[in-house]
Amino acid sequence: MDDNKMILLSDVSKIYHIGDDTVKALDHAKMYVDKGEFVSVIGPSGSGKSTLMNIVGCLDTATSGQYFLDGQEVADYSRNELARIRNRKIGFIFQDFNLLQKLSAYENVELPLIYQGLSPSKRKEQVEDALNAIGLWDRRDHRPNELSGGQKQRVAIARALATHPSLFLADEPTGNLDQKTGGMLLDIFHRLNEEGNTILLITHDPNVAKEASRSVKILDGHVSEAKDMSEIEEVV
Amino acid sequence: MIKSSFKMAFASVASNKLRSFLTMLGIIIGVVALVVLLSITNSATSTITDTISSISTNNITVTITDDKDKPLSLSDLDDIASLKNVAAVAPSAVSSGNIRNGSDTETIKLTGTTADYQSINGVELASGRFIRSADVDNHTNVAVINADTAIDILGCYNTSQAIGQSITIDGIPYTVIGVVKQSDNKVLSQASYEAYIPFTSLERLSTTVRDVTSFVIAPKSDAVSDLAQQEINSYLLSRFSNDSDAFTVVNMKVIADTLSKVTGVMSLMLGGIAAISLLVGGIGIMNIMLVSVTERTKEIGIRKAIGATEGSIMLQFLIESLVLCLIGAGIGLGISALIIAGINAFTDYTFWLDARVCVVASIFSIGIGLIFGFYPARKAARKDPIEALHYAG
Ligand SMILES: Nc1ncnc2c1ncn2[C@@H]1O[C@H](COP(=O)(O)OP(=O)(O)OP(=O)(O)O)[C@@H](O)[C@H]1O
Ligand SMILES: [Mg+2]
Numbered sequence: 068m069d070d071n072k073m074i075l076l077s078d079v080s081k082i083y084h085i086g087d088d089t090v091k092a093l094d095h096a097k098m099y100v101d102k103g104e105f106v107s108v109i110g111p112s113g114s115g116k117s118t119l120m121n122i123v124g125c126l127d128t129a130t131s132g133q134y135f136l137d138g139q140e141v142a143d144y145s146r147n148e149l150a151r152i153r154n155r156k157i158g159f160i161f162q163d164f165n166l167l168q169k170l171s172a173y174e175n176v177e178l179p180l181i182y183q184g185l186s187p188s189k190r191k192e193q194v195e196d197a198l199n200a201i202g203l204w205d206r207r208d209h210r211p212n213e214l215s216g217g218q219k220q221r222v223a224i225a226r227a228l229a230t231h232p233s234l235f236l237a238d239e240p241t242g243n244l245d246q247k248t249g250g251m252l253l254d255i256f257h258r259l260n261e262e263g264n265t266i267l268l269i270t271h272d273p274n275v276a277k278e279a280s281r282s283v284k285i286l287d288g289h290v291s292e293a294k295d296m297s298e299i300e301e302v303v
Numbered sequence: 304m305i306k307s308s309f310k311m312a313f314a315s316v317a318s319n320k321l322r323s324f325l326t327m328l329g330i331i332i333g334v335v336a337l338v339v340l341l342s343i344t345n346s347a348t349s350t351i352t353d354t355i356s357s358i359s360t361n362n363i364t365v366t367i368t369d370d371k372d373k374p375l376s377l378s379d380l381d382d383i384a385s386l387k388n389v390a391a392v393a394p395s396a397v398s399s400g401n402i403r404n405g406s407d408t409e410t411i412k413l414t415g416t417t418a419d420y421q422s423i424n425g426v427e428l429a430s431g432r433f434i435r436s437a438d439v440d441n442h443t444n445v446a447v448i449n450a451d452t453a454i455d456i457l458g459c460y461n462t463s464q465a466i467g468q469s470i471t472i473d474g475i476p477y478t479v480i481g482v483v484k485q486s487d488n489k490v491l492s493q494a495s496y497e498a499y500i501p502f503t504s505l506e507r508l509s510t511t512v513r514d515v516t517s518f519v520i521a522p523k524s525d526a527v528s529d530l531a532q533q534e535i536n537s538y539l540l541s542r543f544s545n546d547s548d549a550f551t552v553v554n555m556k557v558i559a560d561t562l563s564k565v566t567g568v569m570s571l572m573l574g575g576i577a578a579i580s581l582l583v584g585g586i587g588i589m590n591i592m593l594v595s596v597t598e599r600t601k602e603i604g605i606r607k608a609i610g611a612t613e614g615s616i617m618l619q620f621l622i623e624s625l626v627l628c629l630i631g632a633g634i635g636l637g638i639s640a641l642i643i644a645g646i647n648a649f650t651d652y653t654f655w656l657d658a659r660v661c662v663v664a665s666i667f668s669i670g671i672g673l674i675f676g677f678y679p680a681r682k683a684a685r686k687d688p689i690e691a692l693h694y695a696g
Contacts, residue, residue: 121689124608126607126608126688126689126692127689146612146613147612147613147614150607150610150611150612150613151610151612153607153608153609153610154609154610154611155610159608159609161608161692165601165604165605165608165692166605167602167605167606169314169315169318178606178609179609179610181304181307182606182609182610182611182612182615183610184304226609230609230610
């Protein structure tokens with residue numbers, strides 16, 4: 068086992084049965100992400116991107132194949148163990164932000180830390196650091212509906228950042244944002260990556276995919292390396 | 304974790320005040336029903352039992368309705384007094400006479416009896432003494448009067464001044480030898496003028512009192528009250544040719560026991576009804592919690608995605624239903640206290656909030672919160688994270 072791999076998928080398949088039909092959302096997928104890498108996954112709608120993200124994010128388990136996260140195989144884990152991995156190792160960033168509307172920015176960022184069982188003082192420290200890192204500390208008492216789309220997504224990034232995850236997992240993080248805001252967000256991802264964080268970014272936008280240091284394309288559940296820019300562009 | 308859960312639960316309850324209140328209403332009504340009804344029955348029960356024990360010690364009263372031409376005399380009572388479990392017997396012949404109050408004529412209730420009557424019925428004297436055996440043997444015209452008689456007829460507000468004075472009953476002068484203590488219980492002494500006189504004296508005074516047709520008995524102890532009753536029964540049966548309709552035997556202890564059983568059953572019944580309404584309140588909680596779980600599917604999905612375990616989701620919803628029930632119980636207890644205070648203020652009754660009932664109602668509410676919160680909480684905890692995350696609602 069290579070110590071340097073944050074993600075390693077080996078022949079991972081996900082098969083859905085709908086009536087008599089079987090859909091291979093992932094078909095013997097092989098891919099890896101090194102520690103400290105910024106990798107994008109690009110593919111058209113229905114290609115299996117979200118399925119991949121769910122398995123990598125431990126929200127779902129594969130039908131067959133092996134998945135190693137940070138050197139440990141994610142298999143036969145109980146639902147509670149998967150929750151624990153999501154809590155401590157994965158930092159999710161979703162297209163539609165997925166912030167809790169009733170909680171303030173501060174409370175949203177604090178929530179995963181509560182589930183980690185951290186003391187209030189430790190939580191405050193980490194929330195403050197995370198909100199400062201994305202420049203929204205002075206908006207900490209605002210609720211999501213009092214924030215712009217870009218600000219919401221930055222709060223979501225802070226929520227991921229606060230837990231010090233092994234992997235940032237972003238599914239179309241700029242999909243609901245205008246180009247300028249999206250660009251600003253990508254700058255944050257670059258900065259996070261420069262600070263040593265591992266990022267897997269899922270998108271169907273070639274311009275976004277290009278931001279990553281390496282791209283992986285996915286078509287009908289088949290995953291393969293995208294060698295250059297033209298390959299990225301012809302995927303979608 | 305628990306502290307944060309409580310904070311979140313309060314926030315969630317507070318965020319939809321009207322709905323939370325409507326949800327709690329069932330619990331509030333249930334708690335009010337339980338606490339008010341049981342407090343009232345418990346207050347009433349202890350008032351009744353206090354009253355009964357203040358009326359008399361646990362004596363047995365016998366009334367002869369058909370003497371078969373073999374009437375009982377005072378010496379027959381001595382036979383009854385010598386029964387194994389009987390401590391004392393005294394006749395209780397009731398009649399009435401006229402007394403003069405200034406220019407008016409008043410009626411006085413007369414009870415002809417003997418010395419033992421005092422201990423059997425627990426007659427308490429304010430001053431003087433009760434009838435003695437010598438008074439009975441000698442047909443002495445002495446009277447033990449009640450306080451009203453001392454005050455109205457003799458004008459003696461200080462009862463000891465009445466001792467030695469004379470009152471005239473049906474034209475015959477009686478010497479007052481004692482005054483009965485004023486009873487706390489006005490209801491129990493309807494006749495305002497009363498006097499105890501020796502049985503033998505009443506026999507001479509009254510045209511109707513000839514034989515002993517009514518008498519009171521004290522058993523050796525409360526424990527042998529039933530045995531004493533049986534002995535008296537068999538004595539009277541053999542005397543009156545096995546005719547059980549010739550006499551009636553009333554045992555005050557049996558009456559008191561029956562009464563406390565009745566009130567016990569009553570509070571059990573009312574408690575049961577109130578508990579059912581609390582249970583219905585619990586179903587209301589479950590209903591709203593289920594709606595809330597569905598509405599918050601997305602929230603559950605987000606929480607699960609960022610690492611909430613099934614246990615912590617479960618805890619969150621359980622605490623929420625617990626908080627609903629606890630606030631409901633608190634409001635219910637407050638309203639109950641107001642209702643009881645209101646009843647006390649606007650009626651002659653004095654009821655009190657029974658602390659035990661309050662504790663029981665609170666525990667019951669907590670139980671309901673947990674039981675009826677369990678299923679919705681489990682439903683929330685078991686939600687599939689991916690489906691929950693993509694729930695559009
Ligand atoms: N729960 C499911 N049950 C059955 N089929 C599913 C399920 N989830 C996904 N699929 C199928 O698996 C395939 C891949 O779906 P997936 O959601 O991964 O696509 P995607 O690349 O994320 O698309 P998009 O860009 O539109 O989000 C699709 O054909 C889809 O119909
Ligand atoms: Mg998708």
